[in-house]
Amino acid sequence: MKKKILILPFVIFSLVLLTFFYLLIIDRNPSEIPSTLLNKNYPKFETESLLKKEKFLSVKEFENKTVLVNFFASWCKSCSTEHKFIQRFSDDETIKVIGINYKDNPKKALAWLKKLGNPYSNIAIDKNGRIAIDWGVYGIPETFVVSPEGIIQYRHVGPVNNKIFKKINSIIKKNDK
Amino acid sequence: MTSYLGNFLLWSSLFFAISQFFISRKINQQNLKFIGVSVIGLLISSTASFFLLMYAYVISDFSLLNVFQNSHTTKPLLYKVSGVWGNHEGSMLLWILVLTIFNYFIFKLNSKKNYFFILKSLETQALITIGFILFTVLTSNPFERMISNEQDGLGFNPILQDPALAIHPPLLYIGYVGFSAAFSMSIATLKLNNEEKILWFNYMKPFVVAAWSFLSIGIALGSIWAYYELGWGGWWFWDPVENASFMPWLLGTALLHSLIIVEKRKSLQAWVLFLSILTFLLSVVGTFLVRSGILTSVHTFALDPSRGIYILIFTALLGGYSLILFGNNSKKYFNKNYFTFFSKEGSILVNNILMVVVCSTVFLGTVYPLLIEALTSNKISVGEPYYNSTVVPIIMPAILIMGIGPILSWGKEDKLKIFKKILPSIFLTAIMTMIVFLFYQSYSLIGVAGITLAFWIIFNNIMILIKKVKNHSLGMIVAHLGIGLLILGITGSSVWQEEKISRMKINNNVQVNKYNIVFKEIKEIKRSNYLALQGNFVVHDNKKNIVTKLKPENRFYPITNIFTTEASIHTSLLGDLYIVIGEGNLNDGWVVRIYYNPLVIWIWIGAFAIFAGGIISVNSNLKKLKNLS
Amino acid sequence: MINKNHISTKIFIIVMMIFLFLPFFNKSYGVEPDEVLEDKKLELRARDISKNIRCMICQNQSIDESSAPLAKDLRIIIRSKIKEGKKNDEIYEFLTDRYGDFILLKPPFKLTTLALWFLPFIFFVIGVYVVLSHNKKSK
Numbered sequence A: 001m002k003k004k005i006l007i008l009p010f011v012i013f014s015l016v017l018l019t020f021f022y023l024l025i026i027d028r029n030p031s032e033i034p035s036t037l038l039n040k041n042y043p044k045f046e047t048e049s050l051l052k053k054e055k056f057l058s059v060k061e062f063e064n065k066t067v068l069v070n071f072f073a074s075w076c077k078s079c080s081t082e083h084k085f086i087q088r089f090s091d092d093e094t095i096k097v098i099g100i101n102y103k104d105n106p107k108k109a110l111a112w113l114k115k116l117g118n119p120y121s122n123i124a125i126d127k128n129g130r131i132a133i134d135w136g137v138y139g140i141p142e143t144f145v146v147s148p149e150g151i152i153q154y155r156h157v158g159p160v161n162n163k164i165f166k167k168i169n170s171i172i173k174k175n176d177k
Numbered sequence B: 001m002t003s004y005l006g007n008f009l010l011w012s013s014l015f016f017a018i019s020q021f022f023i024s025r026k027i028n029q030q031n032l033k034f035i036g037v038s039v040i041g042l043l044i045s046s047t048a049s050f051f052l053l054m055y056a057y058v059i060s061d062f063s064l065l066n067v068f069q070n071s072h073t074t075k076p077l078l079y080k081v082s083g084v085w086g087n088h089e090g091s092m093l094l095w096i097l098v099l100t101i102f103n104y105f106i107f108k109l110n111s112k113k114n115y116f117f118i119l120k121s122l123e124t125q126a127l128i129t130i131g132f133i134l135f136t137v138l139t140s141n142p143f144e145r146m147i148s149n150e151q152d153g154l155g156f157n158p159i160l161q162d163p164a165l166a167i168h169p170p171l172l173y174i175g176y177v178g179f180s181a182a183f184s185m186s187i188a189t190l191k192l193n194n195e196e197k198i199l200w201f202n203y204m205k206p207f208v209v210a211a212w213s214f215l216s217i218g219i220a221l222g223s224i225w226a227y228y229e230l231g232w233g234g235w236w237f238w239d240p241v242e243n244a245s246f247m248p249w250l251l252g253t254a255l256l257h258s259l260i261i262v263e264k265r266k267s268l269q270a271w272v273l274f275l276s277i278l279t280f281l282l283s284v285v286g287t288f289l290v291r292s293g294i295l296t297s298v299h300t301f302a303l304d305p306s307r308g309i310y311i312l313i314f315t316a317l318l319g320g321y322s323l324i325l326f327g328n329n330s331k332k333y334f335n336k337n338y339f340t341f342f343s344k345e346g347s348i349l350v351n352n353i354l355m356v357v358v359c360s361t362v363f364l365g366t367v368y369p370l371l372i373e374a375l376t377s378n379k380i381s382v383g384e385p386y387y388n389s390t391v392v393p394i395i396m397p398a399i400l401i402m403g404i405g406p407i408l409s410w411g412k413e414d415k416l417k418i419f420k421k422i423l424p425s426i427f428l429t430a431i432m433t434m435i436v437f438l439f440y441q442s443y444s445l446i447g448v449a450g451i452t453l454a455f456w457i458i459f460n461n462i463m464i465l466i467k468k469v470k471n472h473s474l475g476m477i478v479a480h481l482g483i484g485l486l487i488l489g490i491t492g493s494s495v496w497q498e499e500k501i502s503r504m505k506i507n508n509n510v511q512v513n514k515y516n517i518v519f520k521e522i523k524e525i526k527r528s529n530y531l532a533l534q535g536n537f538v539v540h541d542n543k544k545n546i547v548t549k550l551k552p553e554n555r556f557y558p559i560t561n562i563f564t565t566e567a568s569i570h571t572s573l574l575g576d577l578y579i580v581i582g583e584g585n586l587n588d589g590w591v592v593r594i595y596y597n598p599l600v601i602w603i604w605i606g607a608f609a610i611f612a613g614g615i616i617s618v619n620s621n622l623k624k625l626k627n628l629s
Numbered sequence C: 001m002i003n004k005n006h007i008s009t010k011i012f013i014i015v016m017m018i019f020l021f022l023p024f025f026n027k028s029y030g031v032e033p034d035e036v037l038e039d040k041k042l043e044l045r046a047r048d049i050s051k052n053i054r055c056m057i058c059q060n061q062s063i064d065e066s067s068a069p070l071a072k073d074l075r076i077i078i079r080s081k082i083k084e085g086k087k088n089d090e091i092y093e094f095l096t097d098r099y100g101d102f103i104l105l106k107p108p109f110k111l112t113t114l115a116l117w118f119l120p121f122i123f124f125v126i127g128v129y130v131v132l133s134h135n136k137k138s139k
Helices: A001-027 A077-090 A107-116 A130-132 A162-174 B004-022 B029-059 B063-072 B077-082 B087-109 B115-139 B165-191 B200-229 B242-267 B269-291 B305-333 B346-374 B384-407 B415-440 B445-467 B474-495 B600-628 C002-020 C040-051 C069-083 C088-099 C114-133
Strands: A065-073 A093-104 A122-126 A142-146 A151-157 B499-505 B510-511 B517-524 B529-541 B546-550 B553-557 B563-565 B568-571 B575-585 B589-598
Touching: A001 B087, A001 B269, A001 B305, A001 B346, A065 B384, A077 A162, A093 A130, A107 C002, A122 A130, A122 B517, A122 B600, A130 C069, A130 C088, A142 A162, A142 B529, A151 C040, A162 B269, A162 B346, B004 B029, B004 B087, B004 B115, B029 B063, B029 B077, B029 B115, B063 B087, B077 B165, B077 C088, B087 B115, B087 B165, B115 B165, B115 B200, B115 B305, B165 B200, B165 B242, B165 B269, B200 B242, B242 B269, B242 B346, B269 B346, B346 B384, B346 C069, B346 C114, B384 B415, B384 B445, B384 B474, B415 B445, B445 B474, B445 C002, B445 C114, B474 B589, B499 B510, B499 C069, B510 B589, B517 B575, B529 B575, B529 B589, B546 B553, B546 B568, B546 B575, B553 B575, B563 B575, C040 C069, C040 C088
Parallel strands: A065 A093, A093 A122
Antiparallel strands: A065 A142, A142 A151, B499 B589, B510 B517, B517 B529, B529 B546, B529 B553, B553 B563, B568 B575, B575 B589
């Protein structure tokens, strides 16, 4: 009986270390928080549009196509670095790229788009960041993939890079089939 | 050049550590001479490597990558020096230095009677040292060469430029690493043959007390830094990094006290051996958590998985070996002992158990988010509210018992006698608590409990001092008084904190507690390594006398592009007035946060008393040890 | 003698139990002047909630202490919800629906956090058992 109890510290110790080991070797970003919105309907919203006079109605904009939703702002540095990838998405005919301009000055945002090029088919203005909160956004840029059925399939926090670009593309391809 | 010399010193440290390991495996008295060469060689080469790096920092030798990344020519000298351990690689050199110093102290204890024990302890100590030197050389070498030629360094985080933080890591490391000596001695004890008899616990005790004292003051300085530098009036956040130092402290406390029982009664030996193993393992696991980047936290050092994997393997070997050894060899140290509840050993036992329970809870809270993430890929947070509702209620009875423990006698005691002994302190505690609450006029259950417990401890210890009870160590009384003051400060500052957040224009005034604070002016100032906006607040008391002028700053460090807020604090024995200035402009005014934090100074006074008590006790324990041999 | 000792251990356990159910420390930091609600009771509620909400970008800080913009937005939302007459639970639900359990500094009672909340209690019970089993009079 006593002998068995003496093994216990060793067993607990090993289990804890195994957990650490597992977390160390898997591909993981400790500061990324998984979205609770995955596999749920996208949060609907209504707001001004940066590009058009008509109101931006999410119900109208999100139609039977895969939609890429990108939260951005002209003041956000890493938004410029991911811009070329967003551009590449806009070349894809099978999807629609929608921008949500987060806490920005509309004039500055338009100037920024003029300089870098506009990849978005429409842009919603999120003046006070309320839409972002509904989407569970905590640091821009953030990018979401919404299926043609309006289900959120993927969320990425931080600038899109080559790896993420490929990942998103594979999701889009699957939807297209 | 510096790089070659540094690497040479690191490799020679490794050489001496390995030779120490092999020499220590032959147990005979003559070997002490040979091993002395290794021990001293190790000490000299690790000291030299440490001071070489320090020299490189002081003269801004940018031929070292580490200096280039973490220093800057405009940095004040103090922060150039502390920059050595302000980063991961440099701090490993400090870690190794402390390890070899303790190694030397163990060696110094040798005599004809104890050579087998000392040699066996030095064997384990050598293994630990080898592990950490290899880690430094392989994954975090501070002497890596800088390829290009640079005129100036990248500087370092201005938040870390603070005197308290400058000396915080060395003290903390003395604490962590000091427990390695207890660990080595515990392993040595477990490996003793049946014919080898030694009072191992007497050897272990001064090391444990020293490590514990330094850990205490190290943690306190970390808190002081947070309080003065982070600028929101708090000083403890249950951050994983803080927990990593708090857990060994809790186990160290248990270890320290059960060593007293072993000394007096020869019981609980197996328990002490187990605790000393666990305490050091927790220190290493704590280091792992901080350095591996497995959790993100305000304090985390640079992320690198290879480091994490190395420390993990090292910890696994260390822990696996020691825990299995304990499982196999500890049988002869077990003896079922019974205690009366109301006796000194009874109270120590209860305290011991409660410390371990608290430590397990803190450990659970710290690793649980990681467990959940590994198992479900979900993330949860375990923050202050969790610890407040789990740790606080467990620690309170421990404090209650702590007040009475030193008064109780060994063996058993008549309850009526005990009652007579504590009657004066019960009386005094009740009176003082009432006075305090008449003064503050704000009641809450937790406040009453905290203040009562604080005075309970303080008066019990004062009574011991007054009555000049024999056989009471001064160190214990001072340290216990320190705990009492600490609790007083913690309770006061948590329960009665006042806060005023307002937008103030020039010449506006606010009333906080008994102070009237006038915002006089705001101006730009320029220092060698930062620019700042400095507010000037004049503080008046009730009678309209000027108490002090407070000048909080908003600093901008152009080198690293970092903004910091510098709180300005008026400290008195009753409480701190704490002002932070936020955003704003001349037209709308500035956001000004003013806190009145009652009794905060007693937290620091308490912590220093704990440290002083510990050092007194180390001294008396060393004397005891000398008489022994 | 035997009885007396049993009574004292019982008293000891009862005292510990009382401590277990005490309400706990309240601290207050942060928050900007223009956010504060006029009704002091409601403001206090808002502060209590924000102390339990984690600032997502800063690690281990509550939104009550943080100066991050998102923390400020969330503080304002919490206050507007309180003004609308929403209950605390509804506000917590609103936040976890968007940000998950991660945003709660005090983890919720759930199947996955069962061990987190009950183990300390079990540790404590084991501790009490160890103490009692070493009590001289119990043998």
